[in-house]
Each structure stands twice: as C-alpha cells, then as structure tokens.
Amino acid sequence: MLKSLVCLALSCMLGAGSAHAASSGVVIHKDHDPDVLWKLVHQKCAHGLKPCAVYDDKRGIALLHSIEGKGQYLLIPTEKVTGMESPALLRSDQPNYFASAWAYRERVGRDYHQTIPESRLSLAINSQKGRSQNQLHIHLDCLEPRMRALLDRDAAQIGPSWSDLPEAFNGHRYRALYLATLNGSPFRILAATLAHPERDMGDHTLVLAPLGSGFALLDDVAQGDDRASGEEVQDHACHGIAASANDAYASSHNQL
Numbered sequence: 001m002l003k004s005l006v007c008l009a010l011s012c013m014l015g016a017g018s019a020h021a022a023s024s025g026v027v028i029h030k031d032h033d034p035d036v037l038w039k040l041v042h043q044k045c046a047h048g049l050k051p052c053a054v055y056d057d058k059r060g061i062a063l064l065h066s067i068e069g070k071g072q073y074l075l076i077p078t079e080k081v082t083g084m085e086s087p088a089l090l091r092s093d094q095p096n097y098f099a100s101a102w103a104y105r106e107r108v109g110r111d112y113h114q115t116i117p118e119s120r121l122s123l124a125i126n127s128q129k130g131r132s133q134n135q136l137h138i139h140l141d142c143l144e145p146r147m148r149a150l151l152d153r154d155a156a157q158i159g160p161s162w163s164d165l166p167e168a169f170n171g172h173r174y175r176a177l178y179l180a181t182l183n184g185s186p187f188r189i190l191a192a193t194l195a196h197p198e199r200d201m202g203d204h205t206l207v208l209a210p211l212g213s214g215f216a217l218l219d220d221v222a223q224g225d226d227r228a229s230g231e232e233v234q235d236h237a238c239h240g241i242a243a244s245a246n247d248a249y250a251s252s253h254n255q256l
Contacts, residue, residue, distance in 0.1 A: 038135035040064065041076050053107070060095045063104055064137075069236030071108035071116075072141040075101035075123075081136040085128050085202025089136075089187040098123055098208055099182040101138045108141060108238070116241050120148060122209045122234055128202035129222040130229030139231050142238040143209050151176075151209060151216055158216050162193060165218075169233060172226050174207070180214040190219055205230035 033039075041062045045052035054063035057078050066072040075097055081088050088094060101123050109116035122143035125136070150167050157163060158176045165174050177189070186206050191197035200221075207218040207230040222228035 034132065034134045037064070037074070037076060037133040037137055038080060041078060041135070042080075046078065054104070059100065061097065061100050063107075065111075066139075069141055069238075071111040071238060072139060072234075072236050073101075073104060073107055074137040074139060075104070076135060076137045082134050083128055083131060083136050083202065084125060084187075084204055084206075086136065087198060089185070089201070090191050090197065094185065094187075096182065096185050097136070097138055098186045098206075101140050102182060102208070104140060112238060112241075114241075116142065116238060119143075119210050120145075120238070120241055122147075122207060124207045124230040124234055125205060126231050127205045127220075127222045127228035130205060130227030130231075139234060142235040142241065144233050144235045145240060147209070147233040151211055155211055155216075158211060162219070172220055172228075172232070174218045174220045177217045177219075178211065178214055179208075179217050182208075182215065186217055189217065204228060207233055209233075 040051065041055075041064070044050065045055040045062050045064075046057070048055075051064060052062045053065050053073065054061070055078070056062070060078050062076045062078050064074045064076060066074050077095070077097065079088075105118065105121050108121060120142050122141065124139045125131075126139075147169055150165065150169060151158070154165055154167065154176075157166065158178045160178055162175050162177045165176050168174075179186075179189075186208060187201075190204060190206060191201060194200045203222045205220050205222075205228040209216050209218070218230065218233070220226065220228045220230060
C-alpha cells in the first residue's frame with residue numbers, strides 16, 4: 001500500500017506535472033501539489049522509508065530516483081530550501097549541492113546497465129518560474145546531444161568570465177562560465193555577478209556540463225516566454241547512448 005501511495009505521489013509530481021518541452025522550448029509544469037518533493041523527503045525518507053535512494057542528514061542531502069526517465073535522479077536538501085531564490089544557498093556553511101549531485105553521476109549509467117561517458121551527463125536546476133516543486137532539486141541526467149555539440153563548438157569561447165554563447169538553444173540565450181573544479185558553489189558564483197541577488201536569483205536557471213578537463217556552467221534568466229528551465233538541455237532518454245536499454249524500458253512500461 002505504501003509503495004502504491006508513493007508511486008501515486010511521484011506520478012503527480014513528475015508524471016502529470018513533469019516538464020514537457022514544446023517546440024518553442026517553453027517548459028510547462030502542471031503539478032497539483034508543489035510540496036510533494038518536500039513531503040517525500042521530510043515525511044518518508046527521513047524515517048528510512050522509500051523512495052529515496054540516498055538519505056544523508058549529516059551531509060544534508062537526499063537522492064531521489066525520478067520516474068521521468070530511466071536514469072534521472074534528483075538531489076534534494078534534507079532541510080527546507082525552496083529553490084533558486086532561497087537566501088540559504090548563499091551561506092558559506094551550505095553543502096555544495098552541485099558537487100554532491102555530480103558525485104552520484106555513475107547511477108545514471110547503472111540504471112541503463114552500461115557506462116555513460118561523463119561528457120554526456122549534466123546537472124540542472126530550474127528557475128522559480130520554470131519549476132514545478134517548491135523544494136530545491138537538482139536534476140542529474142544525460143545532456144541533450146544538441147547542447148553537447150553546441151558546447152563543443154563554442155568551447156574556445158567559454159572561459160573564466162561569463163560570456164554569452166553565440167548560439168541559442170531552443171530559442172533561449174545562455175551565458176557560460178568555465179569552472180576548473182566544483183570546489184565553489186555555483187549558486188554563490190552566480191550571485192556574485194548580480195547587483196541584487198536576494199531579489200534576482202529566483203529568475204535564473206543553472207546547468208552544469210563537462211567541458212574539457214573541467215565544466216561549463218550555464219545560466220539563463222526568465223523573461224517573456226522563457227521560463228529559464230535549464231532542464232530543457234537534458235535528455236531524459238539518453239538517446240544514442242542507451243538506446244537498446246531505453247527501448248526495452250519503454251516497451252515494458254507500455255504494457256502496464
């Protein structure tokens with residue numbers, strides 16, 4: 001019964017309310033309860049119940065396997081942190097949530113029963129306007145092949161200072177910054193460039209993807225039809241990498 005209730009809650013959270021990218025690239029959310037994630041982590045995972053794959057209160061993180069995509073995971077704080085707009089993210093004593101999420105990257109390939117190159121993996125957090133849940137969650141999954149190609153083409157122009165990518169993705173203009181390591185918090189790195197971070201952080205999305213021996217940190221800001229949902233650059237089916245495993249997964253679910 002508990003399993004059924006959890007599955008039903010997850011279906012509301014990530015099934016009916018998951019992000020669906022239209023041809024315009026606009027991400028639309030239709031969740032019924034924006035606090036489902038927090039309830040699952042706080043009321044179930046904290047007490048040793050499913051569906052969390054990891055719950056580590058000492059490190060302040062939980063890892064939830066998403067039902068959207070065979071290998072997608074969500075890295076979630078164990079304390080109440082609403083999202084990009086939360087002042088808590090700018091405190092020096094906060095866990096480095098991006099680094100923690102990246103540490104679990106092998107789990108994506110494990111669910112496909114094969115190794116997925118790190119260059120095809122990514123992390124993303126949506127803006128306040130482009131998300132469905134009011135509990136911070138970083139999406140860990142494959143990178144969309146078009147974004148991988150875009151970053152590779154423009155790698156020479158991605159340096160230690162923020163610069164606009166010369167190409168748009170789904171009509172959205174991202175700026176990029178090269179990070180040699182994940183020692184610093186991407187949230188604080190972004191906030192340092194904003195005149196009023198306490199007011200403006202919520203309008204931003206962040207994406208992290210491998211680039212060379214380091215990482216490209218991408219940023220977009222919500223404006224007009226652009227909800228700043230960086231999750232749009234992720235591929236929740238890992239096309240071209242885990243095709244056979246994904247076909248088998250889709251076939252089995254179509255029979256349910």
